[in-house]
Amino acid sequence: MMAALILDGKALAKHRESQLKSAVEALTKAGSEVPTLATILVGGDPASATYVQMKQNACQRVGMDSVKIEMPEETSTEQLLAQIEMLNKDPKICGILLQHPVPAQIDERACFDAIAIEKDVDGVTTQGFGLMSMGELAFGSATPAGIMTLLHHYDVPLAGKHAVVVGRSPILGKPMAAMLLNANATVTVCHSRTENLAALVGQADIVIGAVGQPELIKAEWIKDGAVVVDAGYHPGGIGDIDKTGLAERVMALTPVPGGVGPMTINALISQTLESARIAAQ
Numbered sequence: 001m002m003a004a005l006i007l008d009g010k011a012l013a014k015h016r017e018s019q020l021k022s023a024v025e026a027l028t029k030a031g032s033e034v035p036t037l038a039t040i041l042v043g044g045d046p047a048s049a050t051y052v053q054m055k056q057n058a059c060q061r062v063g064m065d066s067v068k069i070e071m072p073e074e075t076s077t078e079q080l081l082a083q084i085e086m087l088n089k090d091p092k093i094c095g096i097l098l099q100h101p102v103p104a105q106i107d108e109r110a111c112f113d114a115i116a117i118e119k120d121v122d123g124v125t126t127q128g129f130g131l132m133s134m135g136e137l138a139f140g141s142a143t144p145a146g147i148m149t150l151l152h153h154y155d156v157p158l159a160g161k162h163a164v165v166v167g168r169s170p171i172l173g174k175p176m177a178a179m180l181l182n183a184n185a186t187v188t189v190c191h192s193r194t195e196n197l198a199a200l201v202g203q204a205d206i207v208i209g210a211v212g213q214p215e216l217i218k219a220e221w222i223k224d225g226a227v228v229v230d231a232g233y234h235p236g237g238i239g240d241i242d243k244t245g246l247a248e249r250v251m252a253l254t255p256v257p258g259g260v261g262p263m264t265i266n267a268l269i270s271q272t273l274e275s276a277r278i279a280a281q
């Protein structure tokens, strides 16, 4: 077997940023306001603060504006809902990102669902998920949308293939499964109650690791020639998939870092521009 194709999300995101930059210039030259993303961070988790800063930096690189809203750890659901409502009404804002997770006292689902559908550029609302699942127009959840862009860019065949998604969270595993199904893959979704995880992963033509447990998915479970996508991200650049020896025997794989992470941010800013374009029509 030849060495695996590296699905280089970092390089693809960089390339797409140069296109986004030109598109932002064209939009503003045509008389539109500079597209603006609002990010909301609740509480002081340092990792979350870093991710939000990375999203702000990406906006800046492509010439978009961003507004950073930081709320204290003890914020209530009502206070967060009121903030989202203000952003929904603000005509300057074309996208809203509410960083997950929020502190435990907050009803995260209610807050995600308060985001106006036309500003849901991170694809977290129930309505957006429903539309996307039905194959209707909606912004996709950023991480799975970024993964789909990466797979399409490298012409990874999906139709008829068996995709095994490990994880079923509302912003990652579940929308990932729906997107792969829409692309005509045959999809199995595994989770913490799944029996025979190793055997199911062993049947996959495409494995998506989205479990949130460092290297829980073992290299030896994965069959030769599979496509391996690791959405996991842990301190020290460790993913959800143990990749020992995989580079010599799989068809393709995403590195961590430099794979899914940069594509997540790229999906978010692409969809923010798309929202601005729709608003400009």
Ligand SMILES: NC(=O)C1=CN([C@@H]2O[C@H](COP(=O)(O)OP(=O)(O)OC[C@H]3O[C@@H](n4cnc5c(N)ncnc54)[C@H](OP(=O)(O)O)[C@@H]3O)[C@@H](O)[C@H]2O)C=CC1
Binding pocket: 143, 166, 167, 168, 169, 170, 171, 172, 173, 190, 191, 192, 193, 194, 197, 209, 210, 211, 212, 213, 216, 231, 232, 233, 234, 240, 260, 261, 264, 265
């Ligand atoms: N690079 C990026 O842009 C992003 C990366 N991530 C990373 O992706 C990973 C997943 O994130 P997220 O979806 O938010 O995580 P969650 O913790 O919300 O979900 C984890 C999922 O994995 C399942 N799971 C947990 N343990 C096991 C197990 N032992 N066997 C099988 N399934 C299991 C859970 O099952 P159950 O439903 O039964 O509890 C759940 O569905 C994390 O590593 C996170 O850091 C996340 C978002 C963006």
Ligand SMILES: Nc1nc(=O)c2c([nH]1)NC[C@@H]1CN(c3ccc(C(=O)N[C@@H](CCC(=O)O)C(=O)O)cc3)C=[N+]21
Binding pocket: 010, 051, 054, 097, 098, 099, 100, 101, 122, 124, 142, 143, 171, 233, 256, 257, 258, 259, 260, 261, 262, 263, 264, 265
């Ligand atoms: N509403 C919401 N939407 C999200 O999309 C969302 C979220 N909440 N909460 C947290 C997770 C995590 N996440 C990452 C994004 C980029 C990288 C990323 O770009 N990582 C770089 C490495 C960065 C480094 O060097 O530390 C890489 O993988 O190459 C990682 C993680 C988005 N998330």
